[in-house]
C-alpha cells in the first residue's frame with residue numbers, strides 16, 4: 357500500500373492539544389537567573405564536607421572513536437564506552453561534570469584516534485581542566501581484526517573486547533593498564549585421555565590485564581595484537597569466522613593435538629606475558645563455557661615483575 361492509498365480519516369487534535377490532553381501544562385513563572393554568571397554554583401562551594409573523595413566523574417559515555425591497528429583493518433571506527441574521573445578534596449563540594457564531555461567533544465573535533473599517547477595527553481589535560489592534581493580515563497571498545505581460514509584463506513571479521521585505562525597524577529605521572537578479552541577453543545585433556553573416541557571442548561574467554569612499562573612505545577608494538585597472540589597461540593585452536601571443510605578438519609585436528617585445561621591456559625598465557633618486555637605486571641583470567649555442563653570453568657593468575665625484581 358502506498359501513501360495515497362492509506363485511509364487517514366481520523367481527525368486528530370493539534371500536537372499542542374494532544375500534549376495538553378496527556379498532561380502538559382503552561383510554563384510557570386521564571387524567577388531564577390538565566391545567565392550563567394548569576395546562577396548558583398553549588399558544585400564549587402567550599403566548606404568542610406567531611407571526607408575526601410577518591411574518584412568522582414561520569415561513566416557509560418558512548419562515543420565514536422578511531423582505533424589504529426597493525427592487523428587489518430589498520431584503522432577502524434568503532435564505539436568507545438568511556439568513564440572519566442578525578443579525586444576531590446574534603447573542602448570541595450563537587451566536580452564540574454560538563455567538563456568531561458566538553459573535553460571529549462574537543463578531541464572528537466580534532467579527529468580523536470584512541471591510542472595511548474593521545475589518551476595520556478587527554479588525561480593530563482583533563483586534570484588541568486578540572487583544576488585537580490589527578491584524573492583517570494578508561495575506554496572500552498570492540499576491536500575488530502581480519503581472520504583467514506587456515507587452509508582456504510577465506511577471510512572474515514573477528515573481534516576482541518579491548519580496554520585502555522590511563523591514570524594521571526601530577527606527582528607520579530601516568531600509569532597505563534590495557535586489557536583484552538579474546539575467545540579461543542579449548543579441548544578437554546581429561547576427556548581426551550579417558551574416552552575411546554572424541555573429547556568435549558569449550559569456548560574459552562581469555563582476559564589479560566596488563567600494566568605497561570613506562571617506556572612502552574606503541575609505534576613499535578601493537579599491544580592488542582600482542583595480547584591476542586598470547587591468548588590464541590596457547591589455545592587448543594583459534595576461532596574463525598569462515599571455515600570450509602578442509603579448514604574445519606585442520607582446526608578440529610589441531611584442537612585434538614593441543615588439549616588444554618583452564619589452568620593450562622592461564623599458565624601458558626602468563627609465560628608469554630612474562631616474556632613480553634613491555635609488560636610490567638599482569639593478570640590472566642580464563643573462563644571456559646563448558647559444553648558438558650551448564651556452568652563455566654574459571655582460573656586466574658596474577659604476576660608482578662617489579663616485585664620479582666625487588
Ligand SMILES: Nc1nc2c(ncn2[C@@H]2O[C@H](COP(=O)(O)OP(=O)(O)OP(=O)(O)O)[C@@H](O)[C@H]2O)c(=O)[nH]1
Pocket residue numbers: 392397399450451452453454455
Ligand atoms: N558535581 C555533580 N554534577 C552533577 C551531578 N549530577 C549531574 N551533574 C551535572 O552538572 C553539570 C553542570 O555542572 P558543571 O560542569 O559544574 O557546569 P558549569 O559550572 O556551568 O561548568 P564550568 O563553566 O565548566 O564551571 C551538568 O552537566 C549535570 O550533568 C552530580 O551528582 N554531581
